[in-house]
Amino acid sequence: MSGTFSKIRNAYKLFKSIDFDKLSKLSQKVDLQQVMDGFSKLDDSQLKGLMKMMNSGGGKKKELPVINGDFYELHLRLSEEDRAVQLKVREFMEREIQPIVNNYWLHDDFPFEIIPKFAELDLCGVTYKGYGCPGKSFLMEGIIAMEMARVDASIATFFGVQSGLSMGSIYMCGSEAQKQEWLPGMQQMKIIGAFGLTEPEVGSGAAGGLTTTAKRTADGWVLNGQKKWIGNAPFADVTVIWAKDLDDGEVKGFLVRKDTPGFEVEKIKGKMALRIVQNGLITMKDCVVEEKDRLQDANSFKDTARVLQMTRAGVAWMAVGCARGAYENALDYTRKRKQFGKPIASFQLIQNHLVEMLSNLTAMQSLVFRLSELQDQGMLKDEHASLAKVFCSLRTRDIVSQAREVMGGNGILLDHNVARFVADAEAIYSYEGTKEINSLIVGRAITGFSAFV
Known part of the structure; x- marks a missing residue:
């Protein structure tokens, strides 16, 4: 008798918790007699479990891990x-x-x-x-x-x-x-400020092929030539211009102030990447720069190269940031986007893409972390920075491609951010030394042979 009484008591508690207006609507969808028969067959633990589920609204929402591209902390x-x-x-x-x-x-x-x-x-x-x-x-x-x-x-x-x-x-x-x-x-x-090295016909060959010239005169220096892809140039107050001295053939640096006569900047339009960056085409026609505005310790391209080496590590870090942004946006999207009644992040193929992305990202982060440690220790060499630029820009391309893939058609919309990362990764891949040039720098270091033209 005590067992039967206990079942009745628990059943009473269960039905007391039910909203009978909702029960009336429920009766239009299910056979309540069949439901009652099912209840009568439940034991105490099953009834308690059912009550707990009803009181909690079907159980707690699954708490997902924090999105964090720094997987190795x-x-x-x-x-x-x-x-x-x-x-x-x-x-x-x-x-x-x-x-x-x-x-x-x-x-x-x-x-x-x-x-x-x-x-x-x-x-x-x-x-x-x-x-x-x-x-x-x-x-x-x-x-x-x-x-x-x-x-x-x-x-x-x-x-x-x-x-x-x-x-x-x-x-x-x-x-x-x-x-x-x-x-x-x-x-x-x-x-x-802006930095003017690349020219319309001279990119990778800047070390020996600059066509922008500098001629010493009684008034200072006269600059002639063009520079292309110069970031910040359309609104910069001062632009560092690298030009070949016609007298000794060496590359020298000049600080060209905004509105200097003979110095004109045209904004480059129609870019598919880094569209916020304002790049300029600079034209110099008998542009006169005073001697006091010549960089006094820039006497050859080796001095230009010192600046490039210092900043190339930063470009590798930018590639990591671009990849991390794409990965984190893609992961967030796949956890929210549902197909076939489930978040697509729960599907095996999507998880495989995400893990491949994270693997590349983690390798990139580890590489640039060590790269910067070498730089802080005064041990950075050209080939160290070049290897990081090669690897990180290549892997960034892979990561942004997979990020777009897991988003399907939505991956090409700016609203989801990844489309912008896909486009910008292409610019990072090329600037501060192409993949080919940086590969040859590393190749020269490990083989002892220079494969440059």
């Missing part, structure tokens, strides 16, 4: 101070850049309103000492580049040109007077 190797900087940059990019980036990318325009906010980060010239610069490690510079490119590679490129190529040329090749004149204002982003 490399950030744990940072100091607390550096980790705080990393998170500060991440928060800035997600708050200030993410909401506006697709619109500016679509319209081939630059968000000038972010420059004062960018300046507040106090990160320009991140590795330089003095002149108001932070004096941080090359590792920190790389992580900053990654965090920026994780949201948008165009913004990372803008910053890289300003903080790396342009300021770096002055920091490494300028006189003390030139450093004092330019670097503090550039650090605060009150002065925007």
